[in-house]
Amino acid sequence: MDPSRARSHSLGQSEINWDRLDKTKFYVVGAGLFTGITVALYPVSVVKTRLQVASKDAIERNALSVVRNILKTEGIPGLYRGFGIVITGAIPARIIFLTSLETTKAATLKLTEQFNLSEPTQAAIANGVAGLTSSLLSQAVFVPLDVISQKLMVQGYSGNMRYSGGLDVARRILKSDGFRGLYRGFGLSIMTYSPSSAVWWASYGSSQRYIWRLLGYTADNKELAPKQWEIVLVQATGGIIAGATASFVTTPLDTIKTRRQVMEVEKRETTRQAIRKLIAEDGWKGLYRGLGPRFISMSAWGTSMILAYEYLKRLCAKD
Known part of the structure; x- marks a missing residue:
């Protein structure tokens, strides 16, 4: 085994480097794979968003009541409000994210070897x-889609405006707030998603190594190869740990960002006003509105995504 392969093996029992991937296959198969995961987990994002923007007098104060109300008034389609916008922009955003993720990770590993x-x-x-880097780069594509999809998620809910579709949302935003309206909350998005992405991937990478050590797979024992089910179990556990850590650290920022993004121009609050209003209504726990659904979303999405992602890398490995 050459030194680079040995190093890759010792850093993670299932590590596949960027230079070993068939890029065309990686992007084509990955687009279909992650679209399927998005379809399965999108309703959790709708529930989380509605909880975060609910007014003080809203009847729905927990995730189950939100789900019941959506199904009662809108049916299954209500759980997929804004889905078309998200899925349209998800492919270019993920291409940017995954490419920068793998190339930056490889470069950073090389730098830290000394x-x-x-x-x-x-x-x-x-x-x-x-x-952190991949999230920063992908936000340029993701934030406008996030603004539009979240307005569709909460339309008619808790006093929010109704729209005829994504184009109607974009038209009204451009008319009332100009192009910058599509990037409302961009700074908060950077402050939320970039640290969240950094914490998630850092937790995932380090927790895997600790788990492999506990299972007896160390750099000094390169001949012992893990079974396939062990690889999947370790990756899934790492995804859950990463989701729990990232959701707890970044939920307050996500709550404030969401409330500012869905707010109409005439009702707009500053970040400080949004914080004060949340604390006045619910105390400090108000900053953690939607923590349960966000934890479920990040853990479920993160675990599903990482298992699919690692499987995708194995599937697209050149050798």
Whole structure:
């Protein structure tokens, strides 16, 4: 085994480097795979968003009541409000994200090799930097879609305006607020998603290494190969740990960002006013509105995504 392969093996029992992937197959198969996951988990995002923007007097104060009300008044389609907009922009956003994630991770691993760091620390740094960078780059595509889809998610709910579709939302935003309206909350999105991505990937990378060590797979024992079910179990556990960590750290920022993005121009609050209003209504726990659905969303999405992503990499490996 050559040194680079040995290093890759010791850093993670299922690590597949960027230069070993068939890029065309990776993007084509990946687009279909992640679209399927988005279809399955999108309703959780709708529920989370409605909880975060609910007024003080809203009847629905928990996730189950929101789901019941949506099904009662709108049926299954209500759980997919704004889905068309999200899925349209998801493919270019994911291409940007995944490409920058893998290339940045490979470059950072190379840079950190000169330092005498433990494998979990090196993995945390490389994955964290890669997650942060890829999120920053993909936000340029994602934020306008986020603004439009979230307005569709909460239309007619808790006093919010109704729209005839995504184009209607975009037209009204451009008319009332100009092009910058599509990037409302962009700073908060950067502050929310970029740290969230960094924390998620850093937690995922380092937790995997600790779990492999607990199972007896170390750099000194390269001949012991893990079984397929062990690889999947370790990756899934790492995804759950990463989702729990990232959701707890970043939910307050996500709540404030969501409320500002769906607010109409005449009702607009500053970030400080939004924080004060949440605390006045619910105390400090108001900043954690939607934590349950967000934890479920991040853990379910993160675990499903990472299992699909690691499977995709194995499927698209050149050798």
